[in-house]
Amino acid sequence: MRLVSLDSLYRFVTFITQRLFQSIFVLFGLSILIFTIARVLPGDPARTALGARAPQEVVDRLRAEMHLDEPITVQYTFWLTDALRGDFGDSLVTRRAVTTDIAEFLPASLELVLFAGIITAVGGVVLGTISAQHKDTWIDNVIRILSYAGVVTPAFIFAIIFLLIFGLALDWLPSIGRLSEGIPKPPVVTGLITVDALLAGQFGTFWDAFQHLILPGVALSLGSLAQEARITRSTMADNLSKDYIAAERALGIPDRVVMTRFLLKPSLIPTVSIFALDFAANLANAFLVELIFNWPGLSRYGVNAMLRKDLNAITAVILILGVIFILVNIVVDLVVSALDPRIRLRTARSD
Amino acid sequence: MSAQTPILDIKNLSVHFRVYGGVLKVLDGIDFHVFPGEKVGLVGETGCGKTTTMKAILRVLPTPPAVIPNGEILFKGQNVLKMSERKLLDMRGQGISMIFQDPTSALNPVFTIGQQLEAVIRHASPQNHRLSRSAIEQRARLALREVALADPDRLLNSYPIQLSGGMRQRVCIGMALSTDPELLIADEPGTALDVTIQDQVLRLLQRLVDEKQKSVILITHTLGIVRQTTDRVYVMYAGNMVEVAPTKRLFAKPAHPYTQGLMAAVPRLSGGGISEGIPGRIPSYMNPPVGCRFHTRCPYAMPVCERLKPPVFTVDDEAHQVACFLYDAPDKVQAYKQEQVAV
Ligand SMILES: Nc1ncnc2c1ncn2[C@@H]1O[C@H](COP(=O)(O)OP(=O)(O)OP(=O)(O)O)[C@@H](O)[C@H]1O
Ligand code: SF4
Ligand SMILES: [Mg+2]
Numbered sequence: 001m002r003l004v005s006l007d008s009l010y011r012f013v014t015f016i017t018q019r020l021f022q023s024i025f026v027l028f029g030l031s032i033l034i035f036t037i038a039r040v041l042p043g044d045p046a047r048t049a050l051g052a053r054a055p056q057e058v059v060d061r062l063r064a065e066m067h068l069d070e071p072i073t074v075q076y077t078f079w080l081t082d083a084l085r086g087d088f089g090d091s092l093v094t095r096r097a098v099t100t101d102i103a104e105f106l107p108a109s110l111e112l113v114l115f116a117g118i119i120t121a122v123g124g125v126v127l128g129t130i131s132a133q134h135k136d137t138w139i140d141n142v143i144r145i146l147s148y149a150g151v152v153t154p155a156f157i158f159a160i161i162f163l164l165i166f167g168l169a170l171d172w173l174p175s176i177g178r179l180s181e182g183i184p185k186p187p188v189v190t191g192l193i194t195v196d197a198l199l200a201g202q203f204g205t206f207w208d209a210f211q212h213l214i215l216p217g218v219a220l221s222l223g224s225l226a227q228e229a230r231i232t233r234s235t236m237a238d239n240l241s242k243d244y245i246a247a248e249r250a251l252g253i254p255d256r257v258v259m260t261r262f263l264l265k266p267s268l269i270p271t272v273s274i275f276a277l278d279f280a281a282n283l284a285n286a287f288l289v290e291l292i293f294n295w296p297g298l299s300r301y302g303v304n305a306m307l308r309k310d311l312n313a314i315t316a317v318i319l320i321l322g323v324i325f326i327l328v329n330i331v332v333d334l335v336v337s338a339l340d341p342r343i344r345l346r347t348a349r350s351d
Numbered sequence: 352m353s354a355q356t357p358i359l360d361i362k363n364l365s366v367h368f369r370v371y372g373g374v375l376k377v378l379d380g381i382d383f384h385v386f387p388g389e390k391v392g393l394v395g396e397t398g399c400g401k402t403t404t405m406k407a408i409l410r411v412l413p414t415p416p417a418v419i420p421n422g423e424i425l426f427k428g429q430n431v432l433k434m435s436e437r438k439l440l441d442m443r444g445q446g447i448s449m450i451f452q453d454p455t456s457a458l459n460p461v462f463t464i465g466q467q468l469e470a471v472i473r474h475a476s477p478q479n480h481r482l483s484r485s486a487i488e489q490r491a492r493l494a495l496r497e498v499a500l501a502d503p504d505r506l507l508n509s510y511p512i513q514l515s516g517g518m519r520q521r522v523c524i525g526m527a528l529s530t531d532p533e534l535l536i537a538d539e540p541g542t543a544l545d546v547t548i549q550d551q552v553l554r555l556l557q558r559l560v561d562e563k564q565k566s567v568i569l570i571t572h573t574l575g576i577v578r579q580t581t582d583r584v585y586v587m588y589a590g591n592m593v594e595v596a597p598t599k600r601l602f603a604k605p606a607h608p609y610t611q612g613l614m615a616a617v618p619r620l621s622g623g624g625i626s627e628g629i630p631g632r633i634p635s636y637m638n639p640p641v642g643c644r645f646h647t648r649c650p651y652a653m654p655v656c657e658r659l660k661p662p663v664f665t666v667d668d669e670a671h672q673v674a675c676f677l678y679d680a681p682d683k684v685q686a687y688k689q690e691q692v693a694v
Pocket of ligand 1: 241368370375377398399413
């Protein structure tokens with residue numbers, strides 16, 4: 001037993017190291033790409049930042065400061081040298097270090113997207129399972145129609161509907177920001193208010209923050225939830241007619257155990273893989289939802305940066321999204337290989 | 352033997368599959384029974400419905416698409432098709448268990464052998480359910496030793512993908528026997544393996560069932576195996592039982608034209624071989640031939656064969672029966688024809 005666990009620990013560490021090492025190259029490539037794209041877009045960022053009425057020499061000074069007159073390769077070298085030291089420059093809009101901005105806005109987005117992710121995963125798997133188990137009955141059909149509606153409706157439509165109905169008309173749930181006025185903020189540990197509140201034992205704050213999460217979180221999750229439900233349903237319905245399921249039932253394992261254990265595990269593999277994509281997409285989709293619910297998140301910050309040609313902010317935001325995407329994929333690959341020994345054993349053999 | 356009541360008695364069972372584009376009328380009112388302690392063979396070319404019959408017995412056909420429009424499956428006098436979930440669970444495993452056709456697809460790819468085998472053992476009976484983890488593990492090890500698998504500890508922690516075909520087949524046999532069933536169904540054990548290993552596996556299986564005095568249904572393409580191991584044989588064609596006879600008698604004096612064709616094709620190893628004695632292929636289940644389903648390929652087909660489904664006739668005595676108009680006893684077929692007209 002001991003040998004087995006040491007072996008898998010070794011594999012785990014090797015896997016993580018390899019993947020992190022690969023990610024360095026991915027991020028490096030991504031930085032070149034986004035750096036170039038941001039700079040070939042029309043418009044003078046220094047002029048945009050300073051406004052139309054700023055005197056030309058002030059603009060020129062800023063351009064020089066930002067190395068905007070140098071060739072792009074030189075600009076990139078300057079940027080990279082700083083970036084490696086953890087300095088991503090200042091935002092032209094907020095006039096603060098980009099890293100400060102991100103540290104402020106990222107946790108809000110993460111909290112929203114993580115919450116949406118939990119709803120997606122739980123709701124998608126539950127609905128998909130129910131659907132598969134009642135394949136071709138009215139239950140399956142109702143879930144199918146709801147899922148199609150969920151997939152084709154953009155998150156911001158749900159956001160507006162929820163805001164109008166549950167936020168304004170019924171006034172059941174808060175619909176502005178992350179916390180009600182007068183509620184004490186918990187000390188920052190993770191930046192996720194719900195988590196920090198729990199850590200600090202401030203249950204009132206937790207409850208308030210949680211209520212604030214519901215409307216934007218659900219609005220954001222419905223599209224991916226519907227998609228996960230479809231995928232879970234089709235994999236599961238497929239696996240339901242596999243011989244190993246017939247064999248397990250034939251040998252006297254109760255249906256309840258077969259369905260929740262022996263059918264669920266092999267059926268979750270595609271669901272988990274798609275989940276990674278959905279999660280990343282939700283970070284981007286969050287923009288309009290954040291706008292509608294006045295949620296101080298990174299998506300809103302990022303889109304503003306684009307519109308204002310805030311070069312440093314654009315680059316940093318895209319890179320941070322890249323990092324999150326990579327991390328989510330590593331986690332997903334770990335989960336998938338935990339679910340599927342075929343993948344695990346294949347990697348072990350190719351080592 | 353025929354004085355006894357059968358442990359398994361299938362009467363007029365039909366199974367259809369509702370698929371896109373229509374209904375596959377696969378099983379067409381079959382009769383089939385097994386006496387306690389009896390070893391029954393079931394032969395017929397690929398696609399004739401052997402596995403479907405066995406899955407119907409255990410009620411593990413995927414529904415949808417499978418539907419059972421008519422029939423009865425009596426296990427020890429109780430109708431499986433009307434059994435409560437509780438009774439069904441008692442029957443599965445301890446009453447009847449099954450070795451599935453393809454050991455690779457019959458094992459769950461994402462669970463270890465131990466996880467699967469232990470779940471089977473744990474749910475085999477209420478007493479087992481109360482056993483400790485280590486006791487169950489002990490039973491699992493025994494089950495693997497039973498089928499001559501060395502190093503059960505390593506096997507219990509292995510996934511199916513890590514085993515050879517022969518080992519997987521043994522695991523499946525061990526799993527099916529671990530519940531100590533009264534009736535064991537073996538669906539073409541070893542077909543997926545090469546000849547030597549297939550032979551070993553069959554010998555092992557034979558030894559085990561002989562030792563334990565079980566009732567057995569053995570499905571196979573290889574007539575030689577049927578001849579050596581079974582007491583009685585059913586021959587199936589396109590969802591019909593076309594002939595049944597004590598093994599010796601069937602081989603000495605096959606009655607149905609299809610059976611005669613099968614015998615002519617002996618000895619082939621598997622699959623394709625069977626149909627070589629008879630030109631043509633099994634008909635479509637969407638629009639099966641009216642009358643005798645075999646008439647499209649039968650060298651003796653008569654006009655009546657295209658209109659009426661042949662009833663079962665007795666050859667020599669009750670033990671040997673055949674569904675073919677060539678064995679028409681005038682009085683019986685007359686009555687039968689009138690019945691058909693009346694319907
Ligand atoms: N789940 C299903 N859906 C649709 N058709 C099915 C299904 N299962 C079986 N069939 C059809 O039923 C027919 C009989 O299949 P079955 O597996 O019982 O044959 P078999 O006699 O066991 O053949 P083999 O010797 O190849 O194992 C085939 O035509 C098959 O296509
Ligand atoms: S009933 Fe007719 S077609 Fe069918 S096997 Fe007998 S002779 Fe051939
Ligand atoms: Mg079969």
